[in-house]
Amino acid sequence: MTSPARGRRRDAQANSERLVAAARKVFTSGRQGSLEEIAGEAGVGVATLYRHFSSRESLTRAVYRSIMRDELLPLLRHSCGQGSARQSFLLIVERLLELLDRERGLIASSADFAVLTDDLLGEFLEPFAVLLRHAQEANEIRADLQPYDIPRVLSILVVGLSTPPASPADRRRYASLVFDAMRPDQAEPLPPLDEKDGVAGMRSGFAAIRIASSSRDPESSPREGVHGGPGEPG
Numbered sequence: 001m002t003s004p005a006r007g008r009r010r011d012a013q014a015n016s017e018r019l020v021a022a023a024r025k026v027f028t029s030g031r032q033g034s035l036e037e038i039a040g041e042a043g044v045g046v047a048t049l050y051r052h053f054s055s056r057e058s059l060t061r062a063v064y065r066s067i068m069r070d071e072l073l074p075l076l077r078h079s080c081g082q083g084s085a086r087q088s089f090l091l092i093v094e095r096l097l098e099l100l101d102r103e104r105g106l107i108a109s110s111a112d113f114a115v116l117t118d119d120l121l122g123e124f125l126e127p128f129a130v131l132l133r134h135a136q137e138a139n140e141i142r143a144d145l146q147p148y149d150i151p152r153v154l155s156i157l158v159v160g161l162s163t164p165p166a167s168p169a170d171r172r173r174y175a176s177l178v179f180d181a182m183r184p185d186q187a188e189p190l191p192p193l194d195e196k197d198g199v200a201g202m203r204s205g206f207a208a209i210r211i212a213s214s215s216r217d218p219e220s221s222p223r224e225g226v227h228g229g230p231g232e233p234g
Helices: 006-026 035-042 044-050 057-080 085-103 104-109 111-124 125-137 148-161 168-180 195-214
Strands: none
Touching: 006 044, 006 057, 006 104, 035 044, 035 057, 044 125, 057 085, 057 111, 057 125, 057 168, 085 104, 085 111, 085 125, 085 148, 104 168, 111 148, 148 168
């Protein structure tokens, strides 16, 4: 028999997922949408939305993270050890840019899309590190690149080619140009990575992976905001 507390946690998790799905639907239409509209699309009240997401930015972050988790992470995992790592990286950039082109409302909804992209790509350091290692072992990518370099380079590409949006041909052209610069042939030694920045980024990225994994379990999913009046289910 399910305990009342477990049932409430399950309901809260379901509401959170509905809100993210509703926001993504609104963003896909190219609009930011009001929080009231997003709550209505999810079939919950605004107070419930604020109990899960304390601000528009926290909801936007959750939507962007769900896109990366559902669309980017499987591609990353499949790419590890499969064919050319350079082609895998290009495919990842192209896929993410296609998704953002389709969901323009997400970009408009973020207070700082560049910072958000940088933060969220940093959460995938572990699979990026695996793909980078395979690429370096195959001598496809220069040996002095560090795992932290990959999400940072991808962030520069994604933000630069989506705000304002570039055509598919331009996206392929400039992504190819950037990844060609990572080839080991005749590469000049790189300036040193800012160790403080790099290590901090790695630590926060790996910590975020663990947090993101545990948050999918309704038993351990904390609420992001505690707004709104009583009487409305979480």
